[in-house]
Amino acid sequence: MSNELEALLKEKRVFNPSTEIIEGSNIKKWMDKHNLKDYDELQEKSLENPQWFWNEIAGELEWFQLYKKVLKWDPPNVEWFLDGKTNIVHNALDRHIEGPHKDKIAFIWEGENGEVKKLSYNDLYMEVNRFANALKSLGVEKGDRVSIYLPMILELPIAMLACAKIGAIHSVVFSGFSAKAFADRINDAGSKIAITADGFNRRGKVIHLKNKVNEILKDTPSITNLLIVQHAGVEAVMKDGRDVWWHEIRDGMDSECETVSMDSEDPLFILYTSGTTGKPKGVVHVHGGYMVGVYATLKFVFDMKEEDIWWCAADIGWITGHSYIVYAPLIFGVTSIMYEGAPEYPNPGRLWRMLEDYKATIFYTAPTTIRMFMKYGEKWPQKYDLTSLRLLGSVGEPINPEAWVWYHKHIGGDKCPIMDTWWQTETGMHIITPLPISDLKPGSVFKPFPSIKVDVVDDDGESIIGGGGHLVIKSPWPAMFRNLYNNPDRYMETYWSTFPNIYLSGDVARQDENGYFWIQGREDDVMSVAGHRISSAEVESALVSHHDVAEAAVVGKADPIKGEVIYAFVILKQGIKRNSDLKNILKNHVRNEIGPIASPADIILVSDLPKTSSGKIMRRVIKAKVKGEPVGDISTLANPEAVDELDKDLVI
Ligand code: WT7
Numbered sequence: 001m002s003n004e005l006e007a008l009l010k011e012k013r014v015f016n017p018s019t020e021i022i023e024g025s026n027i028k029k030w031m032d033k034h035n036l037k038d039y040d041e042l043q044e045k046s047l048e049n050p051q052w053f054w055n056e057i058a059g060e061l062e063w064f065q066l067y068k069k070v071l072k073w074d075p076p077n078v079e080w081f082l083d084g085k086t087n088i089v090h091n092a093l094d095r096h097i098e099g100p101h102k103d104k105i106a107f108i109w110e111g112e113n114g115e116v117k118k119l120s121y122n123d124l125y126m127e128v129n130r131f132a133n134a135l136k137s138l139g140v141e142k143g144d145r146v147s148i149y150l151p152m153i154l155e156l157p158i159a160m161l162a163c164a165k166i167g168a169i170h171s172v173v174f175s176g177f178s179a180k181a182f183a184d185r186i187n188d189a190g191s192k193i194a195i196t197a198d199g200f201n202r203r204g205k206v207i208h209l210k211n212k213v214n215e216i217l218k219d220t221p222s223i224t225n226l227l228i229v230q231h232a233g234v235e236a237v238m239k240d241g242r243d244v245w246w247h248e249i250r251d252g253m254d255s256e257c258e259t260v261s262m263d264s265e266d267p268l269f270i271l272y273t274s275g276t277t278g279k280p281k282g283v284v285h286v287h288g289g290y291m292v293g294v295y296a297t298l299k300f301v302f303d304m305k306e307e308d309i310w311w312c313a314a315d316i317g318w319i320t321g322h323s324y325i326v327y328a329p330l331i332f333g334v335t336s337i338m339y340e341g342a343p344e345y346p347n348p349g350r351l352w353r354m355l356e357d358y359k360a361t362i363f364y365t366a367p368t369t370i371r372m373f374m375k376y377g378e379k380w381p382q383k384y385d386l387t388s389l390r391l392l393g394s395v396g397e398p399i400n401p402e403a404w405v406w407y408h409k410h411i412g413g414d415k416c417p418i419m420d421t422w423w424q425t426e427t428g429m430h431i432i433t434p435l436p437i438s439d440l441k442p443g444s445v446f447k448p449f450p451s452i453k454v455d456v457v458d459d460d461g462e463s464i465i466g467g468g469g470h471l472v473i474k475s476p477w478p479a480m481f482r483n484l485y486n487n488p489d490r491y492m493e494t495y496w497s498t499f500p501n502i503y504l505s506g507d508v509a510r511q512d513e514n515g516y517f518w519i520q521g522r523e524d525d526v527m528s529v530a531g532h533r534i535s536s537a538e539v540e541s542a543l544v545s546h547h548d549v550a551e552a553a554v555v556g557k558a559d560p561i562k563g564e565v566i567y568a569f570v571i572l573k574q575g576i577k578r579n580s581d582l583k584n585i586l587k588n589h590v591r592n593e594i595g596p597i598a599s600p601a602d603i604i605l606v607s608d609l610p611k612t613s614s615g616k617i618m619r620r621v622i623k624a625k626v627k628g629e630p631v632g633d634i635s636t637l638a639n640p641e642a643v644d645e646l647d648k649d650l651v652i
Pocket of ligand 1: 273318319320394395396397398399420421422423424425426445505506507519521522528531532533
């Protein structure tokens with residue numbers, strides 16, 4: 001039995017929150033106000049009447065024109081807060097300037113080199129306005145797309161908010177992706193403006209961005225201007241007439257800018273995520289429902305209070321950062337920590353030192369990070385005073401009970417409940433999650449957020465208790481994505497066609513006898529590498545785009561820290577000389593095509609790959625091989641002999 005499985009079976013403890021946490025929680029106060037005796041009653045009532053629940057929450061935010069109806073659900077088409085007019089930036093920024101949050105710190109930013117910047121709500125408001133005016137001066141209008149390729153610097157939230165303020169749609173691309181990946185996403189979105197930086201700091205080195213972007217802009221015809229943030233202080237080759245320094249254009253701009261009134265259903269952003277084909281999917285979110293959904297979850301799941309110091313240690317380039325670094329905390333008016341660099345730089349005490357320095361009260365990170373710090377040992381967090389912490393969070397992949405218990409003990413001092421939140425780029429907000437009042441079982445994501453109907457079903461769509469099955473969502477939620485950009489057919493096919501009118505998440509899960517959900521992983525050919533979603537097909541298409549490669553099959557292999565690492569099986573074209581250098585060349589090729597996160601941990605050069613009679617590579621068989629499990633039924637294979645070939649790396 002694997003150590004992990006052993007730990008899972010042994011771990012039967014239930015962790016109950018303290019009375020102090022329960023009594024002080026936003027959810028408990030809210031339930032008391034509505035005369036609900038417990039969470040079960042809240043769930044029951046909100047499932048019966050989601051309009052009631054969401055209307056109560058939406059009423060806490062400001063609308064230029066109040067919506068006339070909460071929900072219209074004609075699956076898969078959904079509309080929330082119909083005929084409502086608002087702008088998420090009005091709630092995240094403008095309204096704070098009129099009230100007590102004006103001079104409060106919105107972001108405490110730390111650079112990897114130790115530089116610290118603090119931005120108040122008023123500072124942020126003025127910077128957003130200046131940059132929004134700069135975008136307008138370049139011709140950006142409501143509905144235009146702006147592609148953003150920035151590291152974790154303050155200009156990233158500023159750029160996003162500036163777009164939203166004037167009704168433009170931002171498309172942020174993770175700065176760890178390659179410039180080529182940025183170009184693909186610019187072209188899919190048809191963006192007018194691109195924004196990047198000269199470079200950024202990572203593990204003591206400067207990573208160049210601007211000069212890499214130069215190479216791809218010749219292939220992005222929709223782009224009229226490129227804006228560049230001067231951050232790392234490295235040379236950037238500028239092109240006359242197209243390239244503009246952020247600080248130069250910003251300096252001449254007015255610090256007031258009108259916030260455009262948006263319909264609840266107007267698009268706010270596109271965020272690309274990996275699917276089962278080589279082409280990423282542009283997930284579209286809207287102003288109204290997204291705003292209400294992320295606000296509600298931060299309020300109840302992370303129990304946000306006025307005096308909290310919040311640190312969501314994700315990258316803004318992913319949905320976690322969009323929802324819980326940028327939008328929800330600002331709507332709440334809290335102070336957030338934002339960090340530029342690598343978590344273990346210059347030593348494994350970095351995060352814990354920052355938690356102590358800024359007296360953070362709530363900390364949200366990914367299991368892969370926790371497992372990495374377990375490896376460095378508890379001596380690192382023990383050097384720091386972490387007693388300011390009240391709550392912890394986990395997201396992105398299943399957390400093994402061993403890591404859960406370590407996190408609870410060594411970071412949370414045995415007193416902070418862990419919110420293991422299950423959600424996706426598509427869901428926009430937490431869907432299955434504990435609340436601070438929940439009794440926790442390590443490794444379980446607890447139960448659905450109020451009003452949301454989640455289920456585990458078999459291939460016929462019948463509910464199952466106790467066994468693994470498809471994780472589906474059977475009711476609408478406000479922050480749900482509305483479409484895939486320019487691709488409604490793929491939207492229908494991927495999410496809504498397996499079970500009619502039911503959202504298919506792509507995960508496998510189990511529900512236990514107490515109604516707790518346990519996520520088991522993806523059921524499609526999407527890998528989870530250090531919490532990042534990477535598609536097998538995307539890495540395969542990057543590999544076959546190399547002139548020496550004939551065919552490729554890519555699968556995930558279990559890894560104790562990263563969850564999964566990428567294994568690539570490659571057939572070379574005839575006459576290509578095999579050597580171990582070639583493996584490095586191919587790994588680098590994937591780095592350039594997609595980014596370092598997609599680079600295979602190993603490449604195995606083979607003579608054949610298992611295929612069906614229609615010529616489709618059977619990844620299932622390859623996965624089983626990599627796991628060391630029996631390959632199962634191979635009677636449908638056109639070339640069963642290929643299975644043994646997988647063991648032979650032709651380099652050796
Ligand atoms: C996939 C979504 C949601 C923000 C980060 C990832 C996996 C997410 C959990 C969790 C187990 C989880 C799922 C999901 N996942 N949270 N708490 N426990 N698995 O967003 O890139 O859209 O990936 O991440 O497999 O489908 P994403």
